[in-house]
Amino acid sequence: MKIEKYQVDQHNDSLFSKHNNQFIFLKEQLGEQGINANDIVKQLEAFQVAIPSWALGTGGTRFGRFSGGGEPRNLEEKIEDVGLLHTLNRSSGSISLHIPWDIPSQAESVISLASSLDLTFDAVNSNTFQDQKDQELSYKFGSLSHVDKAVRKQAVDHNIEVIKYGKELGSKALSIWLSDGSCFPGQSNFVKSFQNTLESLQEIYAALPDDWKVFVEYKAYEPNFYSTVIQDWGSSLLFCQKLGAKADVLVDLGHHLPNANIEQIVATLMMEGRLAGFHFNDSKYGDDDLTVGSIRPYMLFLIFVELVEGMKRAGKGSDAFAWMIDASHNVKDPLEDLLQSVEAILLSYAQALLVDRNKLEQARQQNDVVLAQQILQNAFRTDVRPLVRESMRLSGGALDPIGLFRNLQVRSELMNERGRVTVATGL
Numbered sequence: 001m002k003i004e005k006y007q008v009d010q011h012n013d014s015l016f017s018k019h020n021n022q023f024i025f026l027k028e029q030l031g032e033q034g035i036n037a038n039d040i041v042k043q044l045e046a047f048q049v050a051i052p053s054w055a056l057g058t059g060g061t062r063f064g065r066f067s068g069g070g071e072p073r074n075l076e077e078k079i080e081d082v083g084l085l086h087t088l089n090r091s092s093g094s095i096s097l098h099i100p101w102d103i104p105s106q107a108e109s110v111i112s113l114a115s116s117l118d119l120t121f122d123a124v125n126s127n128t129f130q131d132q133k134d135q136e137l138s139y140k141f142g143s144l145s146h147v148d149k150a151v152r153k154q155a156v157d158h159n160i161e162v163i164k165y166g167k168e169l170g171s172k173a174l175s176i177w178l179s180d181g182s183c184f185p186g187q188s189n190f191v192k193s194f195q196n197t198l199e200s201l202q203e204i205y206a207a208l209p210d211d212w213k214v215f216v217e218y219k220a221y222e223p224n225f226y227s228t229v230i231q232d233w234g235s236s237l238l239f240c241q242k243l244g245a246k247a248d249v250l251v252d253l254g255h256h257l258p259n260a261n262i263e264q265i266v267a268t269l270m271m272e273g274r275l276a277g278f279h280f281n282d283s284k285y286g287d288d289d290l291t292v293g294s295i296r297p298y299m300l301f302l303i304f305v306e307l308v309e310g311m312k313r314a315g316k317g318s319d320a321f322a323w324m325i326d327a328s329h330n331v332k333d334p335l336e337d338l339l340q341s342v343e344a345i346l347l348s349y350a351q352a353l354l355v356d357r358n359k360l361e362q363a364r365q366q367n368d369v370v371l372a373q374q375i376l377q378n379a380f381r382t383d384v385r386p387l388v389r390e391s392m393r394l395s396g397g398a399l400d401p402i403g404l405f406r407n408l409q410v411r412s413e414l415m416n417e418r419g420r421v422t423v424a425t426g427l
């Protein structure tokens, strides 16, 4: 299924006058504060969030999975789904592939399909957290950190193979998330696990093309519940520093221990120039993989305050970082959930762009705690939805992406095309 431009235009025409009134009103309000709404809209238009190939089907838990129907059955259909999202919001212009769930067997046709939908390929992801059919050695007790050199080599070779697939598609980064660790005290030697992992990562690093990066993602726990080799941003940064300038830390919102100050982690990593990018999601208890912004929107905003600050300091635009959604959709339509997530990201970004940095810095210098808090909260409490809608409209997307998705009955169309009981490849 494809959404045609005239369908987006018709939808926008029907909503334009209401939207425009709201936008003009907000623009005037912001103008009084010395903020140029059009500048913010431009920055929103430039912000692109990658969609992972594994988020297009219904997720599940260890108790079960309730498929929603019409799920993409292969890589081509996954690319088509991201194309639908990008047509609707014009902010989801790339797809991040997971190998081996989505091996691009014919790179050329996959590339031409993607470019016909105005999509590019984001970081490629390796997988050594589960065994694949016909795999010789098991990752049950680890991969890059494994006590057996042969298992480590198999895992290294897999990562190098993933780079090869990525090169064919025009990706520029390999993303590694390692589940290696231990479930019980005594099970593994922390130092040896670290050193084995470093040695393995160094072999992978040596295979990176010159213009590539490797993203090292950390996670506190799960699937291992006593220790994880790359457990936090400190361990991840240590690996990156030992590897070299092409290695950066990837932050996944859900991969922290409860109440971690993630905005401070972001600020520190950006100060060191070692933030690769972000995996967005939200959570209440652990790595819940819920819709971005659904539980703790203020935290997301505070993270964006630091991201914006870091980008300014480094003189870099948002395109210098890898932004991706990494969530699972157990009870919602995955495409609607992704539209909600992208919108939540843009809303937080817009709010962070409203923050008066000079005033904030002055308040800090004077230890005016009340004013500093107020500056942030004023920005957070501004309804910036007209700015996000305007950015989507100007870049050719829909004023109300989920509304149009529903009006066009996209899901039932996909179910007609693909069947009611299709299950996307992945976990």
Ligand SMILES: [Mn+2]
Pocket: 177, 217, 252, 279, 326
């Ligand atoms: Mn992640």
